[in-house]
Amino acid sequence: MKIKILLKQHVGAHCKATVKIGQEIKKGELIAEPEGLGANIHSSVYGKVIDINDAIVIDMANEQPKYFIPIADTSCNIEAVKDAGVVGAGGAGFPTHVKLNAKLNDGYVLVNAAECEPILKHNIKLIEEKAELLIRGLKYAMEMTKAKKAYIAIKPKHKKAIINLGKIVKSEQNIEIKFLPNMYPAGDERVIVREMLGVELEPGQLPSAANAVVFNVETLKNVALAIEKRRPVITKDVTVGGRVKGDVDGEVFMDMPIGMPINHCINLAGGVEKNSGEIVVGGPFTGIAAHENSPISKTTGGILVGMVFPNDNRKFGILACECGAQEDRLAEIVAGMGGTVVASEKCKRMVEVNGRYRCDKPGECPGQTETILKLKKAGAKAIIVGTCED
């Protein structure tokens, strides 16, 4: 099998390969380094490098021992996280060691356990099965940032995970479980800060403005593994769902090798149903179209198989949301149906900050009647929306 490890799996520039074509490599071996903001990349398998382009392509060896090359032994925990190439596993891919450098004297570490997108469930499964790993990662993060308090932001519907967490957290003075509203996009960083701390961040403002940092569940798992096992980030937890023969509501596969084609996970879930449509990587709201050989990366969360697009050659209006599908994605869906886009609008809460549109109040979604009428006036006979609510 060919493994394709992308050279950009994080915020920042592409990493520079540190291996050459023809080189034999081991699992855990450093294969690429950032040039500026970014994170180290390690091989997830034993094998031989057969190509280097926007990814390092590895011909996987038949024998795959469990042993991996550990990162260097350092007494500095932030160095360990940096060496291990930990990035935000929830999708953003921001290098974790940079966030851990924040000094939050009397501040907060917030854990994003919202698992906000429908179908996805690998973070909640991790809490249900290995909550202690998350709590250890969280305690390291608190120690490194000097935070006084941590809140685990979770929706009340995840009862099993909450019970499991509660058993551990009850003996922790500075860690508390707090509930998020059961809505999308409760997992947005600004919603988490608002719900946990009561601080309303401006669009574009970072949680640091509220003396806080936010980490995803799997990111903290990777922090704990980097420090305790010297394990670089070589695997990813994923949820496979949609039109697959297994569990349509999503089946979790823990620790899938990074670089593995997503089709491998789809086959593990039972393969695709007849009359299936596109494959989407990410969640149903914000996922992007992929193909069966697209590789798993450090930020892959969901692998979803969609239905076949209905044929609809009408004129479409697009209504985009910052926290949901953006114009490009909605236009892609219209094209998939055979329709034409005649007008495009954004939710009225979206404001431009430094050249990027952001939501003014995520989750406090307004009615969209005015915008719909505008789209109709522009000739739209049907509207496709990325907004979460109306």
Ligand code: SF4
């Ligand atoms: S207010 Fe608008 S842009 Fe913000 S989350 Fe709601 S629908 Fe999306």
